[in-house]
Every structure is written in C-alpha cells, then in structure tokens.
Amino acid sequence: xxxxxxxxxxxxxxxxxxxxxxxxxxxxxxxxxxxxxxxxxxxxxxxxxxxxxxxxxxxxxxxxxxxxxxxxxxxxxxxxxxxxxxxxxxxxxxxxxxxxxxxxxxxxxxxxxxxxxxxxxxxxxxxxxxxxxxxxxxxxxxxxxxxxxxxxxxxxxxxxxxxxxxxxxxxxxxxxxxxxxxxxxxxxxxxxxxxxxxxxxxxxxxxxxxxxxxxxxxxxxxxxxxxxxxxxxxxxxxxxxxxxxxxxxxxxxxxxxxxxxxxxxxxxxxxxxxxxxxxxxxxxxxxxxxxxxxxxxxxxxxxxxxxxxxxxxxxxxxxxxxxxxxxxxxxxxxxxxxxxxxxxxxxxxxxxxxxxxxxxxxxxxxxxxxxxxxxx
Ligand code: G3I
Numbered sequence: 001x002x003x004x005x006x007x008x009x010x011x012x013x014x015x016x017x018x019x020x021x022x023x024x025x026x027x028x029x030x031x032x033x034x035x036x037x038x039x040x041x042x043x044x045x046x047x048x049x050x051x052x053x054x055x056x057x058x059x060x061x062x063x064x065x066x067x068x069x070x071x072x073x074x075x076x077x078x079x080x081x082x083x084x085x086x087x088x089x090x091x092x093x094x095x096x097x098x099x100x101x102x103x104x105x106x107x108x109x110x111x112x113x114x115x116x117x118x119x120x121x122x123x124x125x126x127x128x129x130x131x132x133x134x135x136x137x138x139x140x141x142x143x144x145x146x147x148x149x150x151x152x153x154x155x156x157x158x159x160x161x162x163x164x165x166x167x168x169x170x171x172x173x174x175x176x177x178x179x180x181x182x183x184x185x186x187x188x189x190x191x192x193x194x195x196x197x198x199x200x201x202x203x204x205x206x207x208x209x210x211x212x213x214x215x216x217x218x219x220x221x222x223x224x225x226x227x228x229x230x231x232x233x234x235x236x237x238x239x240x241x242x243x244x245x246x247x248x249x250x251x252x253x254x255x256x257x258x259x260x261x262x263x264x265x266x267x268x269x270x271x272x273x274x275x276x277x278x279x280x281x282x283x284x285x286x287x288x289x290x291x292x293x294x295x296x297x298x299x300x301x302x303x304x305x306x307x308x309x310x311x312x313x314x315x316x317x318x319x320x321x322x323x324x325x326x327x328x329x330x331x332x333x334x335x336x337x338x339x340x341x342x343x344x345x346x347x348x349x350x351x352x353x354x355x356x357x358x359x360x361x362x363x364x365x366x367x368x369x370x371x372x373x374x375x376x
Pocket of ligand 1 (some may be wrong): 073074077116119215251283333
C-alpha cells in the first residue's frame with residue numbers, strides 16, 4: 001500500500017540520492033544506470049513528461065541522475081503538436097527540450113504517424129483522399145521536423161503499424177485483413193502509408209534516424225509469434241523496396257501473465273539486426289497479474305527475473321539502447337490507465353523505482369543485464 005504523500009512527508013525531505021543509495025540492492029555498483037550502461041557501450045533512458053519535470057523535483061532529480069536519454073511520453077504526439085489543422089502547439093515539447101538541453105540529455109521523438117493520439121480533425125481529413133492524406137502528413141512533418149531538427153535526431157516515424165493477431169490483448173476488429181493494423185493512415189493511403197511516412201521523413205532530414213516502433217512481439221505465445229512474423233514481413237518488404245529505415249523499436253511492455261523465452265526473443269532481435277537495422281527497447285515496463293501474487297519482495301523478485309532475462313536476451317541479440325516507460329511506479333501510465341491499473345491502493349511494480357522512490361530489484365536486474373552479469 002503506497003504511503004500517502006502526507007505520510008511520506010519526512011521521507012520527501014531526504015535527498016533522493018541518499019534514499020536511493022540506502023536502498024541500493026546488493027551486488028550492483030552504486031552508480032547511475034546511465035553510467036553502468038555506458039561502461040559497456042549501452043544507453044539507458046526513460047520516458048518523461050514536461051509536467052513532471054516541472055512540478056515534481058524528485059522525478060526530475062531521478063531522471064537527471066539515472067537516464068542518459070529521454071523520450072516525451074506524449075508531448076511529441078500528433079494530438080499535442082497539431083490540435084487543429086495548421087495550428088501547432090510545441091510549448092509542452094519545447095519545455096521538455098529545454099530541460100533536456102540543460103541536463104545534456106538527447107531526446108527521442110515519439111511518434112509522428114500513429115493510429116492513436118490523433119486530434120478529431122485528422123481521421124476525416126486523411127480518409128477523404130490519398131492526396132489529402134499525403135498533404136496532412138507532409139504538412140505535419142514539415143513543421144515538426146524543422147522545429148525539432150536541432151534537438152531530436154531519432155524519431156518513431158511510424159508507431160504500432162502491425163495488426164494484432166487473434167489472441168492478443170487488443171485483437172483487430174473483424175474484417176481487418178493483412179499484416180497492418182486499422183488506422184486512418186491505412187484507410188487514407190493504403191498499405192504503402194508506412195513507406196510514404198518513412199520516405200517523407202528522410203526527404204526532410206537526411207541524417208535523422210528513422211525508427212519503426214511496435215509492441216506485442218516479446219512473449220512466447222502464438223499471438224506474439226504471429227506478430228513477429230508480420231513485423232518481419234513488413235521490414236523485409238521495406239528493405240526490398242529500398243524504403244529508408246534505420247531502426248526498429250521494440251516497446252517492451254512486458255506482462256507477467258505471459259510466458260517469455262529468452263532464446264525466441266534473442267533470435268527475433270537477431271533477425272531484425274540481420275536486415276541491417278538497429279534495435280532499441282523503447283518503452284520497457286512490467287504489468288503484473290491482477291491481483292498480484294505475494295508481498296512486495298516476492299513481486300519485485302519476479303519482475304526483476306523477467307526484466308533481467310528480457311534485457312539480457314535483447315542485448316545478446318544486438319540491442320544497444322533500452323528505455324523504460326517512466327522511472328518510478330508512482331507516475332507510471334500503468335497506474336493512471338484504468339484499463340490496466342491494479343485495485344485502488346496498489347500499483348504495478350514495473351519500473352526501476354518504487355512509489356517511495358527507492359531502487360527496486362528491477363533496477364539491479366537492469367544494472368546486471370547492462371554489465372552482462374547473471375541475474376545473481
Ligand atoms: O495533458 C492532458 C491534460 O491537460 C488533460 O486535462 C487530460 C484530460 O484527459 O489529458 C492530458 O493528456 C493525456 C496525456 O496522456 C498526459 O497524461 C492524454 O489525455 C492521454 O491520452 C495521454 O495518454 C498517453 C497515451 O500513450 C496516449 O498518448 C499516456 O500518457 C502514455 O503513457 C501512452 O504511451 C503509449 C505510447 O505512446 C505507445 N506505446 C504504449 C504506451 C502506453 O499506452
């Protein structure tokens with residue numbers, strides 16, 4: 001049961017670093033994750049929001065200490081950046097970019113083309129005609145890529161294009177055919193919308209790293225296996241047509257109710273690398289079963305085991321960058337999003353720091369995976 005903020009009062013006065021050190025699990029160097037990662041050529045980062053960076057000094061301190069890279073949780077999405085056609089609002093993103101510049105943290109862009117986080121005006125516009133869809137996409141890219149070109153050198157150009165197979169959490173609506181998920185962009189431009197977006201980004205910024213980002217490809221399950229097959233088919237098709245693409249983001253929203261096979265996942269990462277693409281883990285967090293099993297110690301140990309085997313398999317497969325989707329359970333989307341949240345009074349223990357901002361066994365698991373060490 002997370003303490004109320006009132007009960008946390010005395011704790012809140014202690015500097016985060018001191019409290020974190022007092023809880024640093026044994027057998028892991030007491031250094032920030034970013035330093036541990038960099039010591040072996042990896043990058044560790046996390047998702048942030050401009051509001052938390054501005055209003056929660058403990059959050060900002062943790063990110064400044066632990067992360068070597070940040071990604072906006074929603075400030076770089078279509079609905080925030082262009083709420084009305086032709087009216088751009090970069091203020092939230094600019095505030096985040098200023099913070100990141102001050103702390104010398106590179107920023108990933110997330111996400112230019114997605115079926116979600118679209119303002120109401122986009123779907124009718126892009127489904128009106130292919131020409132209108134292309135014009136909407138290109139106008140967005142013109143403004144956003146020019147505005148961010150000095151600060152963001154890596155974008156999730158297309159987010160979650162692959163259709164969820166039967167058996168997935170969110171299976172495709174009946175009647176959807178093919179490998180691609182239903183989306184206004186698919187309806188407006190056809191299956192080539194992915195290539196169109198990637199080409200449009202490359203035309204506007206030759207040195208931008210273009211990333212295609214997706215989820216649901218991590219588990220040892222029939223639906224994840226089918227989604228891996230669909231993603232690989234798309235990647236091979238893009239390569240065969242010389243469509244520009246530099247990297248694949250595997251989100252890594254792990255679920256403890258799903259089986260995981262390090263060998264299967266490592267082979268999948270290797271298959272992507274064999275196409276000449278970089279691989280990033282872009283949104284790692286862990287959703288526990290509902291209700292969770294055991295006390296905090298047991299829950300944290302189970303999460304840590306899964307995180308260690310997942311991250312180790314990713315790195316063995318060739319991934320060099322890993323971001324968690326947040327840094328503390330207290331501010332996780334897993335706690336805010338009612339469709340996945342636990343019962344009131346409990347939170348998923350799926351990030352490196354707990355509600356009270358203490359390092360958890362997951363933090364140690366990531367540290368040891370970065371160091372190439374066993375779970376220990
Ligand atoms: O900031 C506004 C606030 O002013 C307003 O009062 C409030 C009213 O609902 O909305 C606030 O914006 C919300 C935003 O999160 C900030 O909390 C949006 O409604 C809400 O839709 C948005 O949710 C984000 C979601 O993506 C959709 O963009 C989550 O924070 C974010 O964690 C989630 O992240 C996604 C990745 O982009 C893709 N992979 C899955 C991941 C988890 O769903």
